[in-house]
């Protein structure tokens with residue numbers, strides 16, 4: 001293809017994306033209003049809108065109210081124009097569900113993969129994908145599969161460089177799933193997929209930049225800059241859990257000492273609470289765990305918080321202080337606009353969140369600290385399926401023509 005023709009194709013694709021996104025975000029909208037929103041000629045808008053109508057990406061949704069004359073036709077996005085199968089690959093199970101282009105999720109299939117070697121676990125993931133696929137109406141278009149996984153993923157190849165909770169290293173997950181299903185497959189770190197899902201369909205809506213911190217057994221984060229994921233060269237952006245908070249702190253699995261994860265992830269929170277109970281602190285938590293602090297769970301602490309148990313409140317606030325200290329350093333570094341707190345530990349609720357906010361305002365520089373907004377995630381477990389699908393939904397919105405060939 002010569003350069004001029006190539007440029008024309010590229011320009012057309014950019015205009016298509018601009019118009020599709022405008023209809024998705026602002027619809028139902030008339031062609032005239034659309035022309036003003038996207039600042040393109042009315043001929044280009046009409047031409048591309050007709051193309052999107054033919055392809056089923058948008059539909060006509062009645063007429064605009066008008067004082068007189070012909071009432072303009074309104075255009076609206078069609079989320080059911082196509083589907084992505086979202087897959088959440090965890091250490092003990094795999095979950096898969098159908099997600100339409102508007103991030104609406106269908107029924108979820110689930111299978112146990114505890115202790116399975118990589119190839120057997122992948123075979124089970126493929127089974128789940130095929131089960132979801134079989135449940136789809138024959139006319140529906142499935143554009144691909146998006147997989148989210150805890151671990152380091154090579155951005156270009158979809159190879160799992162390292163997933164320590166699964167014990168995987170150098171597994172070419174993307175190509176293995178593509179070979180077996182024939183579906184275009186994307187593989188992304190789960191903290192990144194959480195960030196994308198919250199950005200477009202959750203607590204990040206309306207923001208341009210977002211830092212989404214997921215806190216569970218570990219701590220990770222996804223960074224969205226100008227609407228797109230920032231992965232870094234090796235895909236390791238967002239390892240907030242390994243930010244050193246206390247140089248004399250406990251040893252971390254990464255080889256350093258006093259990483260945020262050793263102070264504020266789920267296991268650290270339980271350990272600290274158990275130690276305090278063992279030292280004789282009176283708390284409803286002792287009864288809840290039947291006197292055996294080894295049986296303490298995060299759910300128990302959340303339940304004790306509902307009763308305003310003093311130790312539970314102190315636990316939530318202390319964890320929030322550490323997390324806030326880590327976030328404050330990130331704010332100083334990249335002047336964050338919005339921070340979303342996700343994952344099971346976010347269940348510690350308002351005491352935890354307000355402590356994060358307080359810690360941020362004490363520790364980050366005053367101007368960025370006063371402007372940043374720290375909010376809880378709002379998608380919950382659905383993010384595990386919607387997030388990986390969002391990777392491909394964004395690709396389609398950025399380049400609708402890519403799925404027509």
Ligand SMILES: [Zn+2]
Pocket residue numbers: 241242243252253254255256259261
């Ligand atoms: Zn570490």
